[in-house]
Amino acid sequence: MALHLFETNLKARDDAALGRFWAEALGWRVAGEGSGATSVKPLGPAWPDAAAVRVDVVAVPDPETVNYRAHMELATTSAAHHAELVARLEELGATPADVARGDLPRTVLADPEGNVFCVQEPGETYRGTGPIAAVVVDCANPRAMARFWGEAMDWKLHEATDDHALLRSATGVGPCLEFVRTPHLKVTRHRLHLDLAPYPFESDGQVAEAARLEALGATPADAGRGDFPWKILTDPEGNEFCVLGPA
Numbered sequence: 001m002a003l004h005l006f007e008t009n010l011k012a013r014d015d016a017a018l019g020r021f022w023a024e025a026l027g028w029r030v031a032g033e034g035s036g037a038t039s040v041k042p043l044g045p046a047w048p049d050a051a052a053v054r055v056d057v058v059a060v061p062d063p064e065t066v067n068y069r070a071h072m073e074l075a076t077t078s079a080a081h082h083a084e085l086v087a088r089l090e091e092l093g094a095t096p097a098d099v100a101r102g103d104l105p106r107t108v109l110a111d112p113e114g115n116v117f118c119v120q121e122p123g124e125t126y127r128g129t130g131p132i133a134a135v136v137v138d139c140a141n142p143r144a145m146a147r148f149w150g151e152a153m154d155w156k157l158h159e160a161t162d163d164h165a166l167l168r169s170a171t172g173v174g175p176c177l178e179f180v181r182t183p184h185l186k187v188t189r190h191r192l193h194l195d196l197a198p199y200p201f202e203s204d205g206q207v208a209e210a211a212r213l214e215a216l217g218a219t220p221a222d223a224g225r226g227d228f229p230w231k232i233l234t235d236p237e238g239n240e241f242c243v244l245g246p247a
């Protein structure tokens with residue numbers, strides 16, 4: 001039994017419109033639309049290839065604009081590619097975001113619903129990730145978060161300091177998962193979270209994996225929130241994520 005990063009889950013007012021934006025932004029396709037959820041998938045490899053992590057855009061009544069604790073960062077392969085991608089994203093409806101992120105090699109934008117994301121300048125760390133270079137989580141303790149998530153998904157630790165930690169699938173493909181120490185963390189509803197899935201899908205896999213994650217330090221978070229076919233948990237710093245069940 002193992003857990004895979006299945007998708008990034010993004011809340012929206014209009015899931016279909018935002019799904020179309022992200023499909024064009026990533027060069028992917030809208031694979032499913034309806035019932036308040038739009039799935040955006042790569043054109044090529046099929047899950048569970050780590051490079052095939054999808055984006056699931058889900059409509060909710062009030063996805064208020066907040067200071068996010070998790071966001072996506074997009075990869076580029078050259079300075080020219082970086083400039084071209086930023087220009088194309090702005091043509092699709094992205095806008096420059098006035099967010100203080102220090103003197104970092106990236107351009108900060110917001111999608112049409114105000115979700116902040118970044119376009120990175122090219123670098124060796126993100127070679128071979130596909131269009132999503134990383135999911136970045138603001139946190140208080142990067143080392144502790146990397147330990148939890150590394151054990152949760154059996155991902156390899158590539159860097160760990162008091163200020164920054166980076167994990168990547170042992171297969172060496174697909175997006176990185178990064179943790180950045182951030183003072184004055186906001187307590188907010190997160191508009192982006194991770195969905196994990198047991199592989200292979202077995203009837204008892206979800207229950208077994210949720211129990212394993214709780215032993216690592218996760219906390220159940222689905223009390224009183226409906227009878228969902230997924231398990232809602234929080235990591236040691238309170239970030240929600242889900243463990244999916246059989247399709």
